[in-house]
Amino acid sequence: MIRLEEVTKRYRSAAGERVALDAVSLTVAKGQVFGVVGRSGAGKSTLIRTINRLETPDAGKVFVGDREITALKPADLRAARRRIGMIFQHFNLLNARTIAQNVAFPLRLEGRPDAEIARRTAELLDQLGLSEHANKFPAQLSGGQKQRVGIARALACGPEVLLCDEATSALDPETTDEILSLLDGLNRDLGLTIVLITHQMEVVRRVCDRVAVLKDGRVVEEGATADVFLHPQSPVTRAMLAEGEGGETHDASAVPAGGRLARLTFRGAATYEPELSRVARATGVDYSILSGRISRIRGEPYGQMVVAFTSGEADAAIAQLTAHGVMVEAV
Numbered sequence: 001m002i003r004l005e006e007v008t009k010r011y012r013s014a015a016g017e018r019v020a021l022d023a024v025s026l027t028v029a030k031g032q033v034f035g036v037v038g039r040s041g042a043g044k045s046t047l048i049r050t051i052n053r054l055e056t057p058d059a060g061k062v063f064v065g066d067r068e069i070t071a072l073k074p075a076d077l078r079a080a081r082r083r084i085g086m087i088f089q090h091f092n093l094l095n096a097r098t099i100a101q102n103v104a105f106p107l108r109l110e111g112r113p114d115a116e117i118a119r120r121t122a123e124l125l126d127q128l129g130l131s132e133h134a135n136k137f138p139a140q141l142s143g144g145q146k147q148r149v150g151i152a153r154a155l156a157c158g159p160e161v162l163l164c165d166e167a168t169s170a171l172d173p174e175t176t177d178e179i180l181s182l183l184d185g186l187n188r189d190l191g192l193t194i195v196l197i198t199h200q201m202e203v204v205r206r207v208c209d210r211v212a213v214l215k216d217g218r219v220v221e222e223g224a225t226a227d228v229f230l231h232p233q234s235p236v237t238r239a240m241l242a243e244g245e246g247g248e249t250h251d252a253s254a255v256p257a258g259g260r261l262a263r264l265t266f267r268g269a270a271t272y273e274p275e276l277s278r279v280a281r282a283t284g285v286d287y288s289i290l291s292g293r294i295s296r297i298r299g300e301p302y303g304q305m306v307v308a309f310t311s312g313e314a315d316a317a318i319a320q321l322t323a324h325g326v327m328v329e330a331v
């Protein structure tokens, strides 16, 4: 659906040249929610803005569907952009226009007939729970409501792709949750392909099927969200996970003397099985739990814990856990 091939973008200023994207290649399948995470300055905004050519790469190609966005003439680019909705951290609403006029704006730009604009606008306001605010101005709405207006406007022309540029970064946790549920629903119900950039791993955990981690303009890690969260490979991914609630921390001073440490990962239905106690009974090992959490990654349950096997046949216990589908790693 979306393909970036060796995309490079440099910014030149009085201070010199800065490579914001360095030969980035990515593929986003139709119907996927794809997250791009990274620290400030990693190149996330630049990357997402190359998809609708708000930024033109210095090298490389960008495809959306069967169109090469990087090769389009201005008129064709305008047409292609109607199929690519975008929402922003600070909403970018027209403050002097009403909510209904904001939502209708892209339809007017397209020159749709008045009756169709009125019908489609009413439908979108209803879908996003905004009907009662139709005649208000953006300043009269909360952040979450403003973002819903942004989403309604982005959906007006029936896009295939929705680009979300830090769409929840200006919102409180509860409102973030509400907007993420909305995006999740749009993806599941309409099959909308979504690319979102964020510096919050929690956003990725909630809604993304896949994630790419950017550092200094390069993709340093990419994979299914569950794989990246449960088995992060790059130092920056590990550090970002450790800072969020996805982080695993155990107090090294609490490790029992002679204890053998292992990280156990349970996925899917196995998360709720009493596998560890069964294996302990069968093999006679004792264990201490040093850290643990059960959560969900895009709806799929998982559990991860660090245990110290303190006595008994740890090897036999590990072999049995592995045979029952628990992933065991030495820590």
Ligand SMILES: Nc1ncnc2c1ncn2[C@@H]1O[C@H](COP(=O)(O)OP(=O)(O)OP(=O)(O)O)[C@@H](O)[C@H]1O
Residues within 6 Å of the ligand: 011, 012, 013, 018, 019, 020, 038, 039, 040, 041, 042, 043, 044, 045, 046, 047, 199
């Ligand atoms: N218009 C510009 N002119 C010069 N340099 C720029 C411009 N836009 C971005 N940069 C630089 O390019 C690099 C990547 O910026 P970008 O905004 O894409 O990163 P980001 O990961 O989105 O960061 P943030 O989370 O802080 O927005 C940074 O070093 C930034 O300073």
